Amino acid sequence: MYKDLQEKVAVITGGSKGIGSAIAKRFGQEKMKVVINYNSDPDGAQKAADEVINAGGEAVTVQANIATEAGVNQLLETALEKFGDLDVWVNNAGMEIKSPTHEVPLEDWNKVTAIDQTGVFLGSRTALAYFKKNHKKGNIINMSSVHEQIPWPTFASYAAAKGSVKLFTQTIAMEYAKDNIRVNAIGPGAINTPINAEKFADKEQYDQTVSMVPMDRIGKPEEVAAGAAWLASDESSYVTGITLFIDGGMTLYPAFKDGQG
Numbered sequence: 001m002y003k004d005l006q007e008k009v010a011v012i013t014g015g016s017k018g019i020g021s022a023i024a025k026r027f028g029q030e031k032m033k034v035v036i037n038y039n040s041d042p043d044g045a046q047k048a049a050d051e052v053i054n055a056g057g058e059a060v061t062v063q064a065n066i067a068t069e070a071g072v073n074q075l076l077e078t079a080l081e082k083f084g085d086l087d088v089w090v091n092n093a094g095m096e097i098k099s100p101t102h103e104v105p106l107e108d109w110n111k112v113t114a115i116d117q118t119g120v121f122l123g124s125r126t127a128l129a130y131f132k133k134n135h136k137k138g139n140i141i142n143m144s145s146v147h148e149q150i151p152w153p154t155f156a157s158y159a160a161a162k163g164s165v166k167l168f169t170q171t172i173a174m175e176y177a178k179d180n181i182r183v184n185a186i187g188p189g190a191i192n193t194p195i196n197a198e199k200f201a202d203k204e205q206y207d208q209t210v211s212m213v214p215m216d217r218i219g220k221p222e223e224v225a226a227g228a229a230w231l232a233s234d235e236s237s238y239v240t241g242i243t244l245f246i247d248g249g250m251t252l253y254p255a256f257k258d259g260q261g
Contacts, residue, residue, distance in 0.1 A: 002230075002234070002235060004233055005030040006031040006032070007031065007032070008030075010032055010033070010035070010088040010090060010232070011075050011123075012037060013066045013093035015036035015037055015045060016041040017041060017193070018193035018194050019092060019188060019221045020036075021047070021051070021221070022220075022224065023225045023228045024036050024052050024059065025048065025052060026222070027057060027232075028051060028053065028055035028057030029056065030057070032088075033082075034057060034059045034060075035059075035078050035082070036049050036052070037062050039064075042063065045063075060078060062075055066091075066119040066123060067115050067122070068122070072123050072125075076130060086138070087139060088140075089123055089138070089139070091119065091123040091143060094116045094145075095116065096112065096155055097155075097157065097158075098154050098155055100154055101154070109157045112161060113157055113161050116162065117161040117165065117168075120164075120165050120168065123140075131176075131181050132176075136181075137180040139181070139183075140181070140183040141184055141185070141186060141228055141231050141232065142165050142169050142183070142184070143165075144162050144166055144185040144186060144187045144243055146188070146189045146250050146251050147162050148162040148163050148187055149245075149251055162187075177241075182240040183241065184239060184240060184243070186227050186228060186231070186245075187243045187244065187245040187247065188219065188246050189213065189245070190209045190213055190250065191218065191219045191223075192218050192219065193221055211254075212254050213250050214248060214249030216248075217248065218248075219248055227246050
């Protein structure tokens with residue numbers, strides 16, 4: 001428990017499932033007030049909200065397209081109307097589409113980058129403007145990926161967007177450090193989330209993925225949520241501009257783990 005997080009207000013985009021709902025639940029355990037954004041899963045968002053409340057926090061759900069200015073403005077307005085403030089903004093919403101790059105339709109490229117890149121910009125800009133206007137020591141957490149560092153063939157739009165998130169995070173962290181606004185990213189590796197459920201249900205694909213992780217296991221959403229809570233808290237008060245990889249060592253070139261090469 002981070003006592004400084006009690007009563008603080010957080011917005012989480014893409015909070016209806018997976019890592020987003022795990023962060024919401026952890027924030028509930030920290031007795032925070034949470035705005036849970038969703039796109040198409042109201043039941044999942046409500047379940048996440050119930051978990052926040054059952055854990056001791058407060059929560060409200062909001063359907064909004066975070067790739068639009070109207071959508072992110074709605075999230076801020078909800079935070080202010082329901083809870084009266086904003087302290088932490090988590091840009092978690094994301095998507096991926098697999099395709100050989102030479103076959104990627106422009107529509108699919110734009111769909112992925114709208115959520116994974118533009119959505120991060122719009123959410124961050126909205127939070128930054130509020131923090132600046134109100135002279136707050138605000139906190140922004142952007143969900144990146146190990147693929148801001150590791151190339152991922154057939155997922156070019158996703159990798160490009162996450163590479164953008166890395167430098168965007170570092171850039172605004174530097175720009176607003178003097179205002180005591182901290183901006184960091186989290187880079188999850190292979191995590192057991194709904195987006196991976198079909199792949200992990202296939203034993204061959206599951207085992208192949210595990211072989212890429214030096215710790216020889218798949219991560220849990222709760223482990224990513226623990227990193228988010230730390231970054232949101234004053235325990236990380238001297239940390240800004242980093243990507244916190246929560247990946248079991250996946251970014252450590254695991255092909256070399258037994259001395260090969």
